[in-house]
Amino acid sequence: MARLSDVIEALLKEMIDENQGSVEITRGELAEQLNCVPSQITYVLSTRFTNGQGYLVESRRGGGGWIRIHKLVTTDTASQYVMHALNTMGDELTQHQAYVFLRNFVDYQVIEESMAKIMQAAVSDHSLQLIEGPIKDKVRMQILKQMILQHSM
Amino acid sequence: MARLSDVIEALLKEMIDENQGSVEITRGELAEQLNCVPSQITYVLSTRFTNGQGYLVESRRGGGGWIRIHKLVTTDTASQYVMHALNTMGDELTQHQAYVFLRNFVDYQVIEESMAKIMQAAVSDHSLQLIEGPIKDKVRMQILKQMILQHSM
DNA sequence: AAAAATAAATGTCAAAGAAAGTCAAAAAGT
């Protein structure tokens, strides 16, 4: 029979993958579902979800407490994602498309929230209001590309 | 299941944001609305609206008493200075002027080096190469202003 | 008009409740 710890590990990793790289649980509930003592969860977290293994675990005690597990994005995958994104971008970008891109970058931890906001401001319609017609979306793309390139240097 | 404290915190912050950074409540009424004991409000105020977290709480007891919460505005004099400079600089900006500005921002510790590089990329001639003639420097100014504005929020 | 009583607010503090954390002993693998 499979080890309990392995079952818990597999379950958590499945939950994480189904949830964009992070998950929130309450230790007690999960323990109950799996029919084990709560500290077993702690054990699994400390042996299979360490920092060195690419995970970050936060928690909070007390009423309504929780445990969150984040899968860290390695710079390798991040830069791969950026490369792919840049290549599929084409040479035009609407304001909305830019927002979607930036949102994804944040989700994939390529850039931080605060950085995304600055970039969003830079490529907003408001910033580019003086530009006429079809050139606007091309300039927008140029700006975003330059910023992203700069960022990954 | 969301914590009651979190619900109260979120509600208060929403009220504050909708009301130019401050709000006045009566503890009893709010407690009644939220179906909790009044001291729960006190607890939330003492754990989530501390001075260190950027809030100031005043109160008064007795008939007609109240509790006021103010969100403290960080008076970043350097940032203010820079905004003033931006505003008095007219509506055009060359690439070189932009670089000088950004270097000053970093020196005044208004923004960090990495942020400055992103901004520099955004307003570089390379980003804006598709824009014709005199409009280019106006667009550059717009972009920089929007980014700085966003940054100081 | 002054004093006293009453009502209407917030403040305090400690106990109870609800989570996660720790650690060492026992059990199970290797």
Next chain:
DNA sequence: ACTTTTTGACTTTCTTTGACATTTATTTTT
């Protein structure tokens, strides 16, 4: 034998609740 896993008692942290205290405003009494 040695290492890893499982278990459970105990600890720590955070939240919720309620009784009681204090402060301020209003009303009543003298």
